[in-house]
Amino acid sequence: MKLNIAVLPGDGIGPEVTNQAVKALKAIASEFNHNFKFTTADVGAVAIDKHNDALPEETLELCKKSDAILFGAIGDPKYDNNPSAKVRPEQGLLKLRKELGLYANIRPVKAYNTLLDKSPLKKNIIEGTDISIYRELTGGIYFGDKTLSKDGNSASDLCAYSREEIERVAHLAFVAAEHRNHKVTLVDKANVLETSRLWRKVVKEVAEQYPDVTLDFLFVDNAAMQMILNPKQFDVILTENMFGDIISDEASVIGGSIGLLASASVGDKYAMFEPIHGSYPQAANKGIANPIASILSAAMLLSHFDLHNEAELIRLAVEKSLKLNITTPDINSVVNTVTTANVGDFIEDFLFHPKDSNLN
Numbered sequence: 001m002k003l004n005i006a007v008l009p010g011d012g013i014g015p016e017v018t019n020q021a022v023k024a025l026k027a028i029a030s031e032f033n034h035n036f037k038f039t040t041a042d043v044g045a046v047a048i049d050k051h052n053d054a055l056p057e058e059t060l061e062l063c064k065k066s067d068a069i070l071f072g073a074i075g076d077p078k079y080d081n082n083p084s085a086k087v088r089p090e091q092g093l094l095k096l097r098k099e100l101g102l103y104a105n106i107r108p109v110k111a112y113n114t115l116l117d118k119s120p121l122k123k124n125i126i127e128g129t130d131i132s133i134y135r136e137l138t139g140g141i142y143f144g145d146k147t148l149s150k151d152g153n154s155a156s157d158l159c160a161y162s163r164e165e166i167e168r169v170a171h172l173a174f175v176a177a178e179h180r181n182h183k184v185t186l187v188d189k190a191n192v193l194e195t196s197r198l199w200r201k202v203v204k205e206v207a208e209q210y211p212d213v214t215l216d217f218l219f220v221d222n223a224a225m226q227m228i229l230n231p232k233q234f235d236v237i238l239t240e241n242m243f244g245d246i247i248s249d250e251a252s253v254i255g256g257s258i259g260l261l262a263s264a265s266v267g268d269k270y271a272m273f274e275p276i277h278g279s280y281p282q283a284a285n286k287g288i289a290n291p292i293a294s295i296l297s298a299a300m301l302l303s304h305f306d307l308h309n310e311a312e313l314i315r316l317a318v319e320k321s322l323k324l325n326i327t328t329p330d331i332n333s334v335v336n337t338v339t340t341a342n343v344g345d346f347i348e349d350f351l352f353h354p355k356d357s358n359l360n
């Protein structure tokens with residue numbers, strides 16, 4: 001298969017982890033005779049420094065003519081504590097999601113058997129957890145009108161949703177549930193928010209088209225508690241933009257590190273693959289960032305194009321690296337010397353010699 005892949009490494013640890021994912025994709029291309037072409041472009045704080053724009057026009061154009069986008073991370077501390085900054089790195093990512101219509105962000109969360117003791121949560125609670133979070137990505141409070149009064153003493157962010165915005169992501173969540181454990185949990189705050197009541201109404205209607213799938217509801221505060229009390233109760237979680245942002249970081253504790261969580265952001269036309277972690281600036285260029293989230297995002301990219309054997313091989317390589325403790329310090333309590341590139345090299349090598357490898 002021929003694929004043009006736009007690579008947007010971004011800020012902080014973004015470039016390091018994305019390099020490892022590209023290495024894995026190149027190994028897959030060579031083993032399975034695919035033709036993957038990679039083109040890199042700037043986004044985020046690096047793009048502001050170079051072009052005074054978090055999402056330069058050439059980057060957006062490149063994404064639009066590519067088959068898929070591999071995204072690194074975004075954010076720089078110099079903007080975080082500066083409330084009056086006019087341009088912010090995050091705007092690059094948000095604009096990209098909006099312009100490309102990436103309305104569904106899919107975040108798989110699972111407990112790896114080899115990492116059960118890395119999570120601060122008890123083994124018997126997390127063992128067997130397998131959740132797929134469907135986060136709405138281009139609406140809600142992230143994108144509603146924002147105001148700041150002239151005197152700077154009051155501000156507002158509007159949370160708005162339309163039926164259509166809810167329906168399209170809901171359909172994806174139900175289709176996913178049909179192929180999984182047939183359960184969708186809608187996470188909302190319908191006891192308080194009008195938008196949440198609209199979500200409930202619309203999602204109930206969508207559910208009628210999927211009679212094999214059970215729908216239940218949880219208020220987000222309760223969901224946050226249930227996520228660590230009994231995560232195994234969840235199959236597909238469907239939720240709006242900001243709740244999804246928050247509960248997916250919380251859910252990453254189940255896997256043992258946020259450095260393991262991949263995601264796919266999809267719309268009707270484009271698809272982007274990004275780790276859920278941020279730019280982790282304190283770790284940049286130290287070789288300690290975990291590349292697995294980015295490598296697993298590359299596996300999601302392959303699945304998106306129905307290259308399921310290829311994606312599965314990457315997942316096997318990742319599991320093998322975890323099993324052998326070839327892991328970065330976030331999950332490696334024994335050896336502290338395994339670097340970002342070491343993990344990438346191990347996985348690349350596994351992909352080049354899959355027949356010599358076995359999981360036992």
Ligand code: IPM
Pocket residue numbers: 074075090093094245276278
């Ligand atoms: C994420 C990130 C982004 C978000 C930030 C960087 C804008 O936290 O992808 O989860 O809030 O969506």
Ligand code: MN
Pocket residue numbers: 245246249276
């Ligand atoms: Mn987030």
